[in-house]
Amino acid sequence: MRSCPACGTANGESDDFCGNCGSYLGWSSEPVRRGRTREPEPVPEPVPEPGPVPEPATNPAARSEPEPVPEAGPAPEPAPRPAVNPAAEAEAPARPPVPPVPPGRPTPAPVRPGVPASAPTPPSAPEADRTDGPIGAVQPARPVARRPVVRPVAADEAPDGPPCPACGTPNLPGRKFCRRCAAPLQVREQPAALPWWRAVWPFRRRVRGGSGRALRRTLLVLAVAGLVLAGFLFFPLGRYAYEDVRDKLGGTAEISPTGVSASAAAPGHPASAAIDGLTNKYWGAPALGASLTCSFGTPFRLVGIVVHTGVSKEPQEFRRGARPTRADLLVTTEDGKVHRKAVAFNDKPGKQTVRMGISDVRSVELVLREAAGQGEGRPVAVGEVEFFRRT
Numbered sequence: 001m002r003s004c005p006a007c008g009t010a011n012g013e014s015d016d017f018c019g020n021c022g023s024y025l026g027w028s029s030e031p032v033r034r035g036r037t038r039e040p041e042p043v044p045e046p047v048p049e050p051g052p053v054p055e056p057a058t059n060p061a062a063r064s065e066p067e068p069v070p071e072a073g074p075a076p077e078p079a080p081r082p083a084v085n086p087a088a089e090a091e092a093p094a095r096p097p098v099p100p101v102p103p104g105r106p107t108p109a110p111v112r113p114g115v116p117a118s119a120p121t122p123p124s125a126p127e128a129d130r131t132d133g134p135i136g137a138v139q140p141a142r143p144v145a146r147r148p149v150v151r152p153v154a155a156d157e158a159p160d161g162p163p164c165p166a167c168g169t170p171n172l173p174g175r176k177f178c179r180r181c182a183a184p185l186q187v188r189e190q191p192a193a194l195p196w197w198r199a200v201w202p203f204r205r206r207v208r209g210g211s212g213r214a215l216r217r218t219l220l221v222l223a224v225a226g227l228v229l230a231g232f233l234f235f236p237l238g239r240y241a242y243e244d245v246r247d248k249l250g251g252t253a254e255i256s257p258t259g260v261s262a263s264a265a266a267p268g269h270p271a272s273a274a275i276d277g278l279t280n281k282y283w284g285a286p287a288l289g290a291s292l293t294c295s296f297g298t299p300f301r302l303v304g305i306v307v308h309t310g311v312s313k314e315p316q317e318f319r320r321g322a323r324p325t326r327a328d329l330l331v332t333t334e335d336g337k338v339h340r341k342a343v344a345f346n347d348k349p350g351k352q353t354v355r356m357g358i359s360d361v362r363s364v365e366l367v368l369r370e371a372a373g374q375g376e377g378r379p380v381a382v383g384e385v386e387f388f389r390r391t
Contacts, residue, residue: 017182019175024182240357247303247357251391257294257364264290266379274385279308284379291367292382299334299360301390306351307366308383318349322378326370334360347372351386 001010002025004018011018016025161172166183177184231238262271262283269284271292283292311321325347331339343354364387371380 012179015179017177017179019171019177019179022177022182022184243301243359244357247301247390252303252388253391255296255300255387255389257387258297259295261293262290263292269379269381274382277384279313279383282311282381282383284381285368286379288368288371288380290380291365292385293363293365294385294387295363296361296387299362302331302356302358302361302364302387303390304356304388305329305354305364306384306386306388307345307354308351308385309345309381310349310383311381312383313349315349319373322371322373322375322380323347324368324371324380324382328367328369329354329356330365330367331356331358331361332363332365333358334362342369 002013002015003010004021004023004025006023007018007021009018009020011025017023018025161170161175162185163170164178164181164183164185165187167178167181169178169180171179171185175185257275260271260275262285264286265271266284266286269282271283273281274283274292275294285292310318310323312318324345326342326344329341329343331341333339339358341354341356345352366382366385368380368382374380
């Protein structure tokens with residue numbers, strides 16, 4: 001078994017990650033320390049103190065030293081024993097008795113390096129180790145690598161649990177993380193995705209128990225009603241803006257009127273001279289208030305009108321005649337509605353553009369209001385009038 005270095009949980013030898021905290025087990029190879037009872041060390045028996053030994057009774061016969069036993073061999077011839085005087089033998093002094101040696105304490109064995117002094121000596125140790133003398137300084141030996149110890153390993157986890165959702169490795173039901181990839185086994189259920197309108201304020205706030213639901217519904221109804229009212233009120237403005245954008249992005253083309261008429265005209269300067277495409281001929285109005293009306297066969301989108309004022313493009317000729325400086329444009333649409341627009345012309349030769357932007361146009365009337373260079377015998381000249389539609 002392998003213990004987790006982070007939380008200490010026991011794991012199998014084949015596990016790569018902890019089943020409790022998901023930590024990587026590859027950095028630690030320390031086995032699980034199982035709790036066991038420690039055997040008590042043997043206590044040496046106390047050595048009894050030697051007491052006084054009583055002196056045994058002396059026996060003169062016993063005190064005499066025994067004669068040495070001769071070695072086996074040919075018996076020598078007995079030498080003649082000198083004669084002993086019994087009186088001298090009796091006068092010889094007696095030898096003092098030899099006291100017995102009392103038993104002393106055993107000599108302690110020398111202490112070896114690396115062995116504690118209190119360690120008991122095994123009963124089967126040879127006698128030579130007990131009688132060794134003290135060991136002096138020795139040269140350190142070469143370090144030897146520790147030999148691997150085979151430890152009993154418990155049976156590995158049976159892979160009969162649910163598979164990992166990430167790698168598919170079986171795991172026991174009690175594990176929280178996969179033993180192969182450390183993926184969490186107890187995956188929380190993700191909430192369902194909210195619709196797009198719930199991500200917009202004020203609907204993006206999560207509520208519980210239906211609180212605020214009525215307020216949100218009321219706000220939604222008010223917003224829809226406001227949009228409908230704004231559509232009714234600003235529909236013409238919105239349509240005008242849409243058509244104006246189309247006018248600017250689209251192309252234009254000139255359109256010729258199907259008919260032209262004038263309320264009054266000077267002799268030799270009819271109304272048809274204003275739409276003939278020539279600027280050296282003009283429609284001459286005898287007085288202010290005269291009007292020129294151009295009609296069209298089909299309705300169209302009128303985007304602009306170009307007006308050439310004066311009798312000619314040449315500056316000298318332009319100053320000699322009368323020319324309009326202000327006029328009114330009356331545009332009639334197919335539904336009979338009349339759009340009025342006042343325009344002002346620059347007092348110089350050349351074309352002058354008037355932007356319109358009116359749909360379903362049927363006729364256009366030009367009414368002269370003011371003029372410059374008027375005099376007796378000088379009609380107000382309008383050289384050319386051009387109309388442009390959207391393509």
